[in-house]
Amino acid sequence: MIGHPDDAAVEAAHEPHDPAPGERAVRDRVRAEATGMRHHQAEDALRAAREEGAAPAVLAEWERIEEHLTTHGGPYAPEADPYVQGQLAARSTHDALRA
Structure with a gap:
C-alpha cells in the first residue's frame, strides 16, 4: 500500500458514518x-487516485472495490x-422511517 498524507482520513471514511455532503455522489x-x-x-485506478492525491472518500471507495474484486471472479458491478x-437497502429503510 502506498502511503498517503491523509491515511487517517481514508481509514475514517471506511468506518460507518453519516456521509458528508457530496460523499454519496463521490x-x-x-x-x-x-x-x-x-x-x-x-488496482491501477486506486494507485492513480493515490498518486493524484484524491479525496479520502474516493480513496476509501477504490480501496473497498479493489478488495472486493480480490475475491470476486468477474468484473465489478454495483448490483x-x-x-x-446493503447500503441501498439501509438507505431505503432509513428513508421509509423518516417519511
Missing part, C-alpha cells in the same frame, strides 16, 4: 467508473456488490 462516481473493471484495473446492495 462513491457513486467511483462505482460508475469501476463498473466493468477487473481486479488489476481497479453484484453486497456492500452496495
Whole structure:
C-alpha cells in the first residue's frame, strides 16, 4: 500500500458514518467508473487516485472495490456488490422511517 498524507482520513471514511455532503455522489462516481473493471484495473485506478492525491472518500471507495474484486471472479458491478446492495437497502429503510 502506498502511503498517503491523509491515511487517517481514508481509514475514517471506511468506518460507518453519516456521509458528508457530496460523499454519496463521490462513491457513486467511483462505482460508475469501476463498473466493468477487473481486479488489476481497479488496482491501477486506486494507485492513480493515490498518486493524484484524491479525496479520502474516493480513496476509501477504490480501496473497498479493489478488495472486493480480490475475491470476486468477474468484473465489478454495483448490483453484484453486497456492500452496495446493503447500503441501498439501509438507505431505503432509513428513508421509509423518516417519511
